[in-house]
Amino acid sequence: MKLTRKQVILEDLSNALKTATHEGHCRLGLLTSVDGTQLCSLVLDPTLGTAEYWETPLRNSYYRSLTAVLPETHWFERANWDLFGIIPNQHPRLKHLLLHEQYKRGFYPLRPQPLVHERAEDTDRQFHFLEVQGEGVYELPVGPIHAGVIEPGHFRFSCLGENILNLEIRLGYVHRGVEKRLTEIPWTKARFVAEAAASDTAAANALAHAIAIESLFELEVPARAQVLRTIALELERIAMHIIDIGGIGTDIGFLGFSTSMSRLRGKALGLAQLLSGSRFLRGFILPGGTKPVSAERLAAMLHTCQQLREDLKPVIAILEENLVATERMDSFGKVSRSLAREFGLVGVAARACGIEYDTRAHFCQGIYPKDAPPLSVEQNGDILSRTRVRIAELWRSLDLVEKLLSETCAGATSTTSSCIELPQQLPPDAVAAGIVEAFRGELIHLIVTGEKGQIRRYCIKDPSSNNWTALSIAIRNNLIADFPLCNKSFSLSYSGNDL
Amino acid sequence: MRKLLQYLLEQGVATQKSICPPLDDDAQGLPTLTASACSGSSCSACQEACPTEAISVAGSESNEARVSLDLGCCIGCGLCIETCPTGTIAENRSTQTAASRREDLVLTNETTELTARSIEERPTIFANSLHARVVSTGCSSCDLEIGAAFNPIFDMERFGVHVVASPRYADALMVTGPVGRGMQEALKRCYEAMAQPRLVMAVGTCAISGGVHKGGYAEANGADSILPVNVYVPGCPPHPWSIIHGVLVAQGKSTVGPAVLRTK
Numbered sequence: 047m048k049l050t051r052k053q054v055i056l057e058d059l060s061n062a063l064k065t066a067t068h069e070g071h072c073r074l075g076l077l078t079s080v081d082g083t084q085l086c087s088l089v090l091d092p093t094l095g096t097a098e099y100w101e102t103p104l105r106n107s108y109y110r111s112l113t114a115v116l117p118e119t120h121w122f123e124r125a126n127w128d129l130f131g132i133i134p135n136q137h138p139r140l141k142h143l144l145l146h147e148q149y150k151r152g153f154y155p156l157r158p159q160p161l162v163h164e165r166a167e168d169t170d171r172q173f174h175f176l177e178v179q180g181e182g183v184y185e186l187p188v189g190p191i192h193a194g195v196i197e198p199g200h201f202r203f204s205c206l207g208e209n210i211l212n213l214e215i216r217l218g219y220v221h222r223g224v225e226k227r228l229t230e231i232p233w234t235k236a237r238f239v240a241e242a243a244a245s246d247t248a249a250a251n252a253l254a255h256a257i258a259i260e261s262l263f264e265l266e267v268p269a270r271a272q273v274l275r276t277i278a279l280e281l282e283r284i285a286m287h288i289i290d291i292g293g294i295g296t297d298i299g300f301l302g303f304s305t306s307m308s309r310l311r312g313k314a315l316g317l318a319q320l321l322s323g324s325r326f327l328r329g330f331i332l333p334g335g336t337k338p339v340s341a342e343r344l345a346a347m348l349h350t351c352q353q354l355r356e357d358l359k360p361v362i363a364i365l366e367e368n369l370v371a372t373e374r375m376d377s378f379g380k381v382s383r384s385l386a387r388e389f390g391l392v393g394v395a396a397r398a399c400g401i402e403y404d405t406r407a408h409f410c411q412g413i414y415p416k417d418a419p420p421l422s423v424e425q426n427g428d429i430l431s432r433t434r435v436r437i438a439e440l441w442r443s444l445d446l447v448e449k450l451l452s453e454t455c456a457g458a459t460s461t462t463s464s465c466i467e468l469p470q471q472l473p474p475d476a477v478a479a480g481i482v483e484a485f486r487g488e489l490i491h492l493i494v495t496g497e498k499g500q501i502r503r504y505c506i507k508d509p510s511s512n513n514w515t516a517l518s519i520a521i522r523n524n525l526i527a528d529f530p531l532c533n534k535s536f537s538l539s540y541s542g543n544d545l
Numbered sequence: 546m547r548k549l550l551q552y553l554l555e556q557g558v559a560t561q562k563s564i565c566p567p568l569d570d571d572a573q574g575l576p577t578l579t580a581s582a583c584s585g586s587s588c589s590a591c592q593e594a595c596p597t598e599a600i601s602v603a604g605s606e607s608n609e610a611r612v613s614l615d616l617g618c619c620i621g622c623g624l625c626i627e628t629c630p631t632g633t634i635a636e637n638r639s640t641q642t643a644a645s646r647r648e649d650l651v652l653t654n655e656t657t658e659l660t661a662r663s664i665e666e667r668p669t670i671f672a673n674s675l676h677a678r679v680v681s682t683g684c685s686s687c688d689l690e691i692g693a694a695f696n697p698i699f700d701m702e703r704f705g706v707h708v709v710a711s712p713r714y715a716d717a718l719m720v721t722g723p724v725g726r727g728m729q730e731a732l733k734r735c736y737e738a739m740a741q742p743r744l745v746m747a748v749g750t751c752a753i754s755g756g757v758h759k760g761g762y763a764e765a766n767g768a769d770s771i772l773p774v775n776v777y778v779p780g781c782p783p784h785p786w787s788i789i790h791g792v793l794v795a796q797g798k799s800t801v802g803p804a805v806l807r808t809k
Contacts, residue, residue, distance in 0.1 A: 148726040155762050190731050193710035195679045195688050198728060219727040220682060223761035235596040238620060239757045245686040245782070289689070302549045308696040309559050315693075316569075323573030326686050326782065329622045343571065364549050541684040544727070 047410065048261045049099035049477040054087075059102050060115050063087060067116065073390060073403075075481070076507040077122035080494050082107065082130035082157035086505075088479060088492060092408040095415060099477050099492075104132065111137035118390030121511055128218075129156040129225070139176070144218040144544060147171050155226050156503070175214050178204035183211065186526065190219045197540035201529075208525045213518045217543055224545040228504035233259065233472055236501070237332055240491065243506050244542030245326055249282040250484030251506075252331035253411060254491040257480030259333035262473050262493060270454070271335035271464040276412030277347075277450050278318075278327050278336070280443040283485040285314035287440045288358070290537045294433055295365065297531040298374050306361045313354045317447075320347045335465030341455065348451040355444050362437055375430035379520040379532035382427060389519075392512045393487020394439070395536055398424045398431035405483040414483075419446050427520075429535040472499040484509055486539060508542030559697040565786045565793070567638040567805045573623050575779060577637035577804045578614055578654045584631055585610030591625035591634055597750075597757055600625055600634075610654075616642070617650040617753040617767075620781035641802025643778045643791035647769065649801060650753070650777055669797035670742060671716050674705045677746075677792075678715035680735055682765075683722020686782040687749035691719065694785035701785075706792050712738040717795060718772070723751035723758045723765035736772050744795050746776040748788060753777050 054062050066072040066089050075088035085102040111134035113120040123134040124143035131154040183206050190198035200216040224243050228236050240255035241248040253275055292307025315325040320343050322330035330337050365371055386399040396403055400423055407418040422438035424431035472495050480491045487509030496502040517536050521529055568574050589602045599618035604610040612633055625634045633654055644650050681688045694701045709715050712735045724732055747768045750756040755766040768774055778791035793799035
């Protein structure tokens with residue numbers, strides 16, 4: 047959606063955000079900056095399906111931290127410090143998030159001019175973990191390289207016996223400079239970098255990117271493209287939910303189940319390949335529409351999709367009916383609804399705590415918000431709830447893809463083009479955002495253009511940025527042996543957070 | 546449990562019999578160069594379309610035109626194949642794309658036959674057993690494809706390959722992702738912890754060259770700049786069969802396969 051700038055002065059920002067999010071229906075989408083001389087807040091209003099873009103000029107490179115008033119800003123403030131050198135004074139736990147010892151002091155990649163240090167004491171880039179003290183308390187470091195085949199990150203557990211008293215998560219190992227790169231290359235090639243922000247979420251990233259670019263031009267894409275995009279988005283959700291539900295089986299030790307799920311995931315990836323030529327839907331969604339798809343392929347997809355549902359039914363039933371498996375998940379890794387609200391959780395993790403938030407029901411993306419699938423919500427906030435939300439969403443996405451495929455195969459839109467040409471030059475001094483419900487939750491791409499139409503700032507807010515905190519909360523007072531399972535139930539992205 | 550066992554028995558064997566077959570018809574393969582004459586720098590459509598500067602075109606006369614295509618930089622978007630008017634760049638549907646030398650990934654239209662430059666096939670000490678430590682430094686789709694290579698469909702374990710959870714047990718280090726500054730030290734230490742003889746495999750375009758991330762401030766320019774790499778598996782991400790092919794190359798049981806051109 048195209049956004050207009052609204053000026054909010056620093057003195058008012060905290061109160062304005064508090065009023066909007068606590069008393070209104072709004073939530074804070076992201077908090078960032080363009081070049082380090084201002085704070086930018088994206089305030090989303092799900093009930094109206096709109097968003098406001100607030101700019102707050104900064105006189106200095108520091109301000110009073112918002113975290114005490116709005117806990118959901120704590121992660122953003124840490125990122126802003128690393129990328130822009132903006133210091134949130136009195137932040138309760140100000141630590142580096144993205145750039146660590148490997149980077150020079152005073153290096154702020156997204157600030158055009160080097161910062162003249164106004165405060166002497168700020169940092170050596172060392173990361174100081176929270177020390178839990180007391181008799182018998184020990185620390186267990188894990189990572190950055192994990193035992194399995196997953197992305198890198200460091201977990202520091204403070205334990206008493208088998209009990210985890212505190213988990214601190216250090217990320218940033220896969221920082222690749224994605225946001226900076228997106229401002230350096232022509233926008234026509236930016237989609238490949240945007241997809242690579244987290245390429246297990248390639249379709250959602252491509253869609254958020256495309257929506258942001260099209261909103262800058264204020265152009266609508268053809269109806270056929272909207273349908274194909276929705277199919278792509280849901281196929282990604284289906285494939286990733288299958289692997290995440292299957293992964294739960296791996297961590298319980300229910301291997302026959304997880305192997306069966308990984309075999310069936312192959313079918314879901316086959317559907318993605320039929321649609322786009324790529325098992326991960328790479329390059330399918332582009333600004334202006336989608337790549338063309340023949341009617342034969344869509345018909346073949348409809349057949350495979352129906353087959354996939356039939357194949358999944360008995361396997362999912364095996365998990366749901368297995369008492370050992372369900373009891374293993376029940377009431378472990380709990381996040382309360384109040385904390386979930388305070389920290390602004392999104393996606394499956396939020397819906398498992400009874401928070402009814404799914405951007406598909408609120409913001410334009412593909413065919414949505416029209417025909418958005420019903421919300422899948424659970425109340426307990428534990429591992430079992432998150433798994434149940436995933437299972438419910440899996441069925442609903444399959445329903446939707448089947449419906450869309452049968453309509454497209456039969457409908458009149460099958461002959462129209464699925465892509466329009468966009469102008470070469472982006473409009474100058476404009477702001478636009480793309481908001482998409484990725485399989486992990488609310489994904490935002492924000493683009494701010496400069497006076498010549500160049501991209502001044504490209505900000506990506508992966509759903510994992512909201513949810514990493516939830517993992518720390520959930521594992522408290524659980525056993526070390528519960529951690530892999532709990533971690534899997536959140537299924538968070540390292541690369542999407544680190545960028 | 547009885548239900549699960551019954552279900553598994555009913556499903557039978559899912560594993561594909563043929564090893565490293567060509568990609569399905571609906572899949573997008575990597576590009577390759579054919580003998581068709583290129584019209585040179587007066588066209589350069591492929592070079593302009595390429596998002597990762599994997600292609601360079603030189604020479605203006607049509608008979609002297611030289612195209613060079615670096616598969617180690619290619620993310621397989623297919624734009625060059627779409628835009629090429631002369632058919633010089635075509636789609637390669639082969640999954641046997643891994644190479645043991647970096648220069649083998651750079652194709653030119655003067656030597657289009659990949660196999661001519663690949664080295665001799667000779668089983669190594671790892672031919673029947675290769676234990677791999679996977680270190681991810683990237684965006685996870687390569688990791689997911691390595692995971693998929695071990696699923697019942699591809700079943701990489703039948704080639705004697707196992708993933709291990711410590712570098713101490715590992716023969717090969719499989720690196721995915723562009724190895725930005727945050728992971729360089731950890732990757733080096735993992736390599737140093739491995740016993741000799743040891744191999745390094747760069748899986749995916751990012752691990753080979755940095756892909757879309759190369760040249761940035763995070764110095765994410767691939768595993769090559771940190772460690773000696775023995776096997777390169779191009780693709781973004783590579784197909785599970787290509788990853789298996791990479792392992793077969795590491796074991797000395799295969800070399801770069803001939804291109805399988807898509808016929809239009």
